[in-house]
Amino acid sequence: MSDERPTETPEIVVGLVATPPDYPALVAVRLTAELAGRLAERVHADVRWTVRNGWGEVAPRRDGGAEALLDDLARRRTDERWDVAICLTDLPLHTERVPLVAQTSARRRVAMVSLPALGLRQLRAVRAVVPDLVGRLLADASDERLPPAGRAPAELARRVAAIRRTVGKGDAGELRYVASRLIGRVRLLTGMVKANRPGRALLGLSKLLVGAFGTAAFALTNSTIWSVGDALGGLRLTVIMVLGLTALVAWLIVAHDLWEKPDRETPAELARMFNLGTILTLSLATAVSYVVLFIGTVLAEALLIDTSVLEQELRRPVDFTDYLTLAWIISSLATVGGAIGSGLEDEETVRAAAYGYHPEPGGWKDERDG
Template sequence: MESVAVGIISAPNLPADIAQDLKGELSDFLSDSIDKNVSWKIETLVDPLIGVAENTNEILGKVGNIKKENDWNYAICLTDLPLYSGKHLVMADASVKNSVAQISIPTFGCMPMRRRIKQAIIKMMAELYCQFSPENSFAADVTQLKPVRKKSNLIKKMKQSSLSLTKRVDTSAEKEHVDIRYMMKSPVLSRLRVLLGMTFANRPWTALFSFNKLTTLSFATGSYIAIFSTPWKLSIAYTPYRFIALMMLAILGTIIWVIFSHDLWEKATEKGEKRWRDLYNWTTFITLGAIVVINYCLLFFFFLIAIALFVPPELFKAWTGLDEDPSLVYYFGLVWLITSLGTLAGAIGTGVENKEKIRDITYSYRQKQRYYEIEKEEEKSEQKSY
C-alpha cells in the first residue's frame, strides 16, 4: 500500500493545540474522504516563524522548505494570522504545484472551530491530492468533479462545506505561489468572524484569575461602599436605564483604563498597515471586554449571595426608608449598583499589574511579535534621529 506523508505545520499556542488534537483522527478521515488505498501518515510540527510572516507567498515558501526538509508529500499550514488578498479576507490558499496549503484559523470564528478546521484540512488536502480542474467549484459535490490526475476509489462524498461562505478563485495565472484561493464573500461578516476568531485564540476565559488585583480591589471597594446608606437609597431611586448606563460606564471605563495604562493600543507606524493594526486593536478591546464582563458577572454573583445572606428585610427598610417589605427587585438593584461602582473603582488595581503579564493575556503570539517588532523599529528611528 502506498504511503502518503502529510505534515501539519502550525504556529504556537492555539494552532498548535488544534493540530495536536486533530492528529490522531485525520488519517482515518483522509482515508474515508479521499483515498482508502493509501496509508495516510500525519505528522505535526510547531514553527514560530509561521506565526510571524504576514505575506502569503512568504508563508507558503517557508512551508515548502519545511516539507522538503522532512520529506513529506504534502504540507498544510495552520496560522493564527488573518490573511488578505486585496481587500478580501482569505480562509485558505493552496499551491498545487508545490503540494502545500495554508488555512487561516481566525476566519472560522468561534466554536465549533476544530470541526470546521478538520473539514477545511480535508478539503485543502483534496485540492492538493486530486488536483481539481480550476473551472470546477470545490464547494459542489466532489463526486461530480473531474480530477486531472485520477486516483482509484476517489472521494465518494464530502460533508457540508466548511468553506461554504467563500468563493473559490483560480489564481494560477497570477504571479504568485498560490494556485487556488478561498476568499470570504461578505466583507462585514468576514471581519466579524475574524475578530471573534482572534479573540477566541486569546482565550479570555482562562485569564480571569490573572487579573487578581482587579477582582480583589473591586470586591473590597464594593464591600466598603455597601456600609454607607447612600448607595442603598440610590438603588431604590434609580431606573433600569440608570443601572444599565452605570454598568456600561464601569465596563467600558475599565477596558479603556487597562488599554492605555499598559500601552496596549497599537499606534500608527511606517511599517504597520492600517488594516492589520485595526484588527489587532479591536481584538485587544474585545478580549479585555470579555475578561471584564466575566469579572463583572462573578462579582455580581458574590455580592448577591452576601447581601441575600446578611441583609434581612428589616435592615433594608431601615437603611432605605421603604414603607414596604423589599422585594427581590430592590435587592437586585442594590447588588447591581454595588457591582458597577466596585468594578469602576477596581480598574485602578490593574494599573499596578505587571505590563508583560497583561500583554501575555490580551495578545496572541503573533500580536506580541508584532508589538516587539514595532518597538524595535521605533528605537531604531529614535537612534537615527540623534
C-alpha cells in the same frame, strides 16, 4: 508458482505546522491524532497516510501575509521531506479586502488555513477543511502515488458556509478560499475572540476581581450608596455600568500597552483587526467578571443587610428587587476600584489578552518526529 510480488502500499507524508506556537498548536495536536484516519476516509483508503506536526520554525511574518507563510512552509516541507504541508495560523488574513479562509499552492505543494476565519467551531471546521486541502494539493500536483480514483478532491467551498473559491494570478495552481464581506467579517471577529481564549484573560484578571470585591464590601457598609442606588432609575444604572466596564477595558489597554500600532511589519488593516480582537476579548472577560461580582454582591447583601435595616434607610417596604438594584450600583462602582487594582496584575498574564501578542509557551518545542 507465481513470480508476482505483493504491491507495497504507497506512503504519503503530510506535515501539519502551527504558527505561532500558541493556540494553533493546540488545534494541530488534536487534529494530528485523527487526520490519518480522515484522509483514508475522505481522500483515498489505499494509501498509508503519515502525519507529522511541528511548530516554532515558521514565523508569522505579518508583513507578507499568506505568501510569506506559504514560502516559509514550502522550505519547511522540503527540509523535512514531507509530500504536502498544511499551515494552521491564527493570523486574520485578507485578500482584496475580504477575509481569506484558506489558500493552496500546487507548485509549492503547501496550503494554509486561517483559523479565525472559520468562526467559533474551528476544530470541527478544520477537520473538514484539511483533508480537502490535502486532496486538492495531491490532485493538482498529479501525484502518481494517489490512484486516479482518488484524484477527485471535494470542493472545500461546499463544506464551509459563505465562502467561495478564487484562482490566484501569480501561480497557476494557486487557489484561494475567501469569505463573504459581511458574514465573513463577523465570523472572523468571533473566531479571533475564540482563538484569543477569553477564559485565559478571565483567569489572568484574578487580582482585578479581588480588588472589585474589596470595593464592593466597603460600599455595602455605606448607607448613602443605598439611597443613591434607590434614587437612580434603570437607564442611569445602565449608563453607570457601561461606563464602568468601558473604563476598565480602557485602563487595561492603556496600563499594559495592549494597543497595536501600525508599523513596517504590521499593516494598518491588520493592526485594526488585532485591536478589535483585543477589545472584544477584554470586553467579554470583564463582562463575565462583572456577572461574578454582581452575584457575589447579592449573596453578601443577603447575609449582611437585614430587610428591616434597609427599610429603615429607604423609608419604605423593600423586596428582592431592591437588593438586586443595590448590587447593580455597587458592582458598577466596584469595577472602578477593580480597574485600579488591575494595574497590579502580572504583565505577562494581562498581555496574553492582546491578540497580536504571542508568548513562547514554556512547554512547546519543535517536535520534528511528530
